[in-house]
Amino acid sequence: xxxxxxxxxxxTGLACAQITPEFEIGAKGxxxxxxxxxxxxxxxxxDFSDTQLLMGLRQKLYNDWRAQFVLxxxxxxxxxxxxxxxxxxxxxxxxxxxxxxxxxxxxxxxNLNEFPTLRDDDAQRFTYALNPFSDGVNTERDQYxxxxxYTRIFKQRFFVSVHGENFYDSIxxxxxxxxxxxxxxxxxxxxxxxxxxxxxxxxGLSYNNYFTDRPGYTDDFDASVKNLLFSTTxxxxxxxxxxxxxxxxxxxxxxWDEVSVLxxxxxxxxxxxxxxxxxxxYLRQKLERPHFxxxxxxxxxALPNLAIDSDQLLFIANGFYRLGENFDVGxxxxxxxxxxxxxxLFGKSEHRVQLAIVYSFSRxxxxxxxxxxxxxxxxxxxxx
Amino acid sequence: xDRRDFLGTGAASTAGMLFFPGNLLSKDAKDENIDRLVxxxxxxxxxxxxxxxxxxxxxxxxxxPGFKYHTxxxxxxxxxxxxxxxxxxxxxxxxxxxxxxxxxxxxxxLYVPWRMDGVxxxxxxxxxxxxxxxxxxxxxxxGTHFYHCHWGTLMHMQAGMFGSVIVVNPDDPIKRKFPYExxxxxxxxxxxxxxxxxxxxxxLERMKQRSFLMKEGRFTSDQWAVFDSKEELLDSMENGYQxxxxxxxxxxxxxPQAQWFTVNGKSxxxxxxxxxxxxxxxxxxxxxxxxxxxxxxLHGHDFWMVADDGVPIANPWKRxxxxxxxxxxxxxxxxxxxxxxxxxxxxDTRKVTNNGLYPGGNLLALVYEDLPEDELIISKYSGNPxxxxxxxxxxxxxxxxxKKENMNGMNxxxxxxxxxxxxALDE
Numbered sequence: 001x002x003x004x005x006x007x008x009x010x011x012t013g014l015a016c017a018q019i020t021p022e023f024e025i026g027a028k029g030x031x032x033x034x035x036x037x038x039x040x041x042x043x044x045x046x047d048f049s050d051t052q053l054l055m056g057l058r059q060k061l062y063n064d065w066r067a068q069f070v071l072x073x074x075x076x077x078x079x080x081x082x083x084x085x086x087x088x089x090x091x092x093x094x095x096x097x098x099x100x101x102x103x104x105x106x107x108x109x110x111n112l113n114e115f116p117t118l119r120d121d122d123a124q125r126f127t128y129a130l131n132p133f134s135d136g137v138n139t140e141r142d143q144y145x146x147x148x149x150y151t152r153i154f155k156q157r158f159f160v161s162v163h164g165e166n167f168y169d170s171i172x173x174x175x176x177x178x179x180x181x182x183x184x185x186x187x188x189x190x191x192x193x194x195x196x197x198x199x200x201x202x203x204g205l206s207y208n209n210y211f212t213d214r215p216g217y218t219d220d221f222d223a224s225v226k227n228l229l230f231s232t233t234x235x236x237x238x239x240x241x242x243x244x245x246x247x248x249x250x251x252x253x254x255x256w257d258e259v260s261v262l263x264x265x266x267x268x269x270x271x272x273x274x275x276x277x278x279x280x281x282y283l284r285q286k287l288e289r290p291h292f293x294x295x296x297x298x299x300x301x302a303l304p305n306l307a308i309d310s311d312q313l314l315f316i317a318n319g320f321y322r323l324g325e326n327f328d329v330g331x332x333x334x335x336x337x338x339x340x341x342x343x344x345l346f347g348k349s350e351h352r353v354q355l356a357i358v359y360s361f362s363r364x365x366x367x368x369x370x371x372x373x374x375x376x377x378x379x380x381x382x383x384x
Numbered sequence: 385x386d387r388r389d390f391l392g393t394g395a396a397s398t399a400g401m402l403f404f405p406g407n408l409l410s411k412d413a414k415d416e417n418i419d420r421l422v423x424x425x426x427x428x429x430x431x432x433x434x435x436x437x438x439x440x441x442x443x444x445x446x447x448x449p450g451f452k453y454h455t456x457x458x459x460x461x462x463x464x465x466x467x468x469x470x471x472x473x474x475x476x477x478x479x480x481x482x483x484x485x486x487x488x489x490x491x492x493x494l495y496v497p498w499r500m501d502g503v504x505x506x507x508x509x510x511x512x513x514x515x516x517x518x519x520x521x522x523x524x525x526x527g528t529h530f531y532h533c534h535w536g537t538l539m540h541m542q543a544g545m546f547g548s549v550i551v552v553n554p555d556d557p558i559k560r561k562f563p564y565e566x567x568x569x570x571x572x573x574x575x576x577x578x579x580x581x582x583x584x585x586x587x588l589e590r591m592k593q594r595s596f597l598m599k600e601g602r603f604t605s606d607q608w609a610v611f612d613s614k615e616e617l618l619d620s621m622e623n624g625y626q627x628x629x630x631x632x633x634x635x636x637x638x639x640p641q642a643q644w645f646t647v648n649g650k651s652x653x654x655x656x657x658x659x660x661x662x663x664x665x666x667x668x669x670x671x672x673x674x675x676x677x678x679x680x681x682l683h684g685h686d687f688w689m690v691a692d693d694g695v696p697i698a699n700p701w702k703r704x705x706x707x708x709x710x711x712x713x714x715x716x717x718x719x720x721x722x723x724x725x726x727x728x729x730x731x732d733t734r735k736v737t738n739n740g741l742y743p744g745g746n747l748l749a750l751v752y753e754d755l756p757e758d759e760l761i762i763s764k765y766s767g768n769p770x771x772x773x774x775x776x777x778x779x780x781x782x783x784x785x786x787k788k789e790n791m792n793g794m795n796x797x798x799x800x801x802x803x804x805x806x807x808a809l810d811e
Contacts, residue, residue: 240593375588376454380442
């Protein structure tokens with residue numbers, strides 16, 4: 001009965017709502033044919049993993065803050081154990097000019113850069129501080145978490161974020177308690193101004209502390225897995241037609257000394273490691289729109305505490321050509337090399353060639369107010 | 385004490401609490417009204433030339449209390465200042481572009497030399513960021529005209545780039561026929577503030593890129609979308625150029641839909657008052673600098689149509705509603721023959737709204753200065769017997785649930801002070 005009353009109240013509330021919110025819809029469709037050589041993973045005729053749909057509803061509050069509800073879903077890898085659809089974004093965000101509060105499931109701050117790869121998880125083991133509670137069956141549990149974040153913005157470009165997360169725990173999937181905390185410092189040029197920064201587009205530093213149960217340790221801090229991330233994006237050629245940037249991220253996992261053998265993914269995320277990853281990107285614009293893009297990069301991950309030499313190497317090169325607004329055709333080559341324990345864990349070295357068509361779209365309907373990073377708000381007085 | 389006594393006493397005591405006389409008739413109201421009227425642009429003489437200075441910049445504008453948006457404003461005001469000259473004057477306007485966008489000034493209705501007409505790529509090149517252009521012309525013909533930007537006109541005009549130009553005939557036939565001392569300029573416009581914001585942000589971003597390429601000498605016809613001839617355009621298309629109006633570059637849903645309607649840049653309740661006295665004629669110059677038609681209706685009066693696009697009408701006629709179409713100017717004469725406070729508004733009531741809510745928009749009032757302050761008291765002149773014991777319905781019985789002792793407090797709670805007019809924001 002109580003439920004019925006609540007439902008009735010909910011719909012009454014909808015009927016009386018005075019504001020039709022801004023409605024944002026974002027979609028990304030990634031469809032690739034995969035040719036895997038020397039790999040444990042089979043080739044695929046049509047791989048549409050990482051395809052996702054995002055919906056956002058946003059409006060102004062009475063005190064000039066803005067509130068947004070975001071719901072997003074993603075089609076994960078077929079063998080991910082996540083089902084057909086994974087709800088990767090379900091959160092509410094409150095913000096004003098200098099503050100952002102975010103509650104719900106979304107991308108955790110375990111990655112500070114967006115690298116030009118076909119799919120977000122193509123270099124996952126090098127570009128994310130990995131979830132030490134995950135069994136590694138899928139990549140989503142490393143990327144997404146239930147978060148509680150507060151970010152303070154200084155002088156439009158300095159972001160200080162304190163965040164706590166509940167990462168999915170494969171052993172105790174019903175445990176929703178806080179199991180990670182972190183602090184992130186970012187300097188980031190607003191998107192509209194990124195192309196004409198002489199050198200630095202972005203620099204970030206993040207510390208993440210995962211509250212793991214380390215055998216033999218009672219102190220929470222000592223028992224935790226600790227990661228430190230450094231990231232930067234450098235403009236090598238700040239030019240609106242021929243744009244070149246370099247992106248780099250380093251992740252130091254301080255790990256546990258006692259993990260010297262990789263029996264499973266838990267060990268992999270809990271042993272000491274150093275991951276370096278960087279990409280060069282050339283973007284050609286035509287008629288003030290992207291025309292084509294070429295990128296290549298690579299990563300190296302050292303796991304120095306293991307009993308036998310174990311390290312990983314990754315090389316990625318890709319190119320995308322714009323067929324029309326929102327549609328790109330792309331070709332990506334990836335070589336992954338695993339040695340030592342990592343070969344036992346992830347398989348032997350492999351070559352992968354992917355031919356893909358990508359659709360990407362993001363649009364806000366029923367626009368009602370400007371964004372914090374609009375040029376007008378940045379350069380000509382912020383309108384609350 | 386019966387009900388009538390109660391109401392009478394209540395009204396007297398409420399009136400005693402008023403700031404008497406009513407605010408609208410006070411000096412403060414007139415002083416404040418100055419900000420709601422167009423501002424004259426001062427000039428200096430340089431030989432025979434009247435020299436004016438106009439600049440354009442991005443400005444934060446507040447058409448009604450609490451709502452702000454970014455505008456393109458001449459001399460930091462919307463509308464731009466009024467240029468007032470005598471017919472035959474030599475006029476020089478030094479125009480400085482302080483924005484990162486391109487602009488021109490078109491002199492709407494004036495017989496300027498064609499190279500001064502302000503149409504980009506037809507009569508002049510655009511005035512680029514941080515550049516200036518000197519417009520020179522002889523002021524003719526007489527009458528009510530206006531100026532506006534002719535670059536990116538759809539956005540730039542509704543973003544605020546317009547202002548009035550009044551060319552005065554020293555021997556004005558209208559003034560001879562309808563002697564007047566006071567006149568008002570009302571510049572109407574309509575604004576899709578969301579379209580303005582999105583377009584202006586987009587243009588600013590594109591111009592940053594274009595300015596960069598121009599400085600490096602790498603700007604091409606394709607990027608600029610400017611061609612010397614149709615042949616050049618066709619050649620360019622042969623080589624892969626896609627005109628920006630094609631379906632593969634733009635969707636059709638992007639035309640603006642105005643949701644703010646202004647007079648002199650203001651929406652109700654910030655719109656101007658038109659003051660008049662009994663027996664006085666006032667001249668009102670109506671200019672539509674927007675892209676919507678306004679069917680302007682004056683309550684309680686007919687007015688004389690005396691000029692059409694600045695041209696004096698030989699045989700003026702009377703109207704009480706006039707359709708002011710985009711680009712049009714009309715001059716009307718109102719004779720002070722019916723003392724009171726009268727609204728003057730768009731009878732397309734969709735345009736008497738702010739952000740979709742009535743009342744708002746271009747609703748304004750004609751106010752008789754000689755209106756006795758006493759007449760503002762609701763309880764003295766209301767036709768509702770509940771407020772006024774002398775109203776026509778003498779047999780009206782008191783509503784049973786309205787206790788006499790509560791009436792005064794209830795009215796005050798619902799309607800505030802015992803006086804008109806009031807500002808109502810949600811009817």
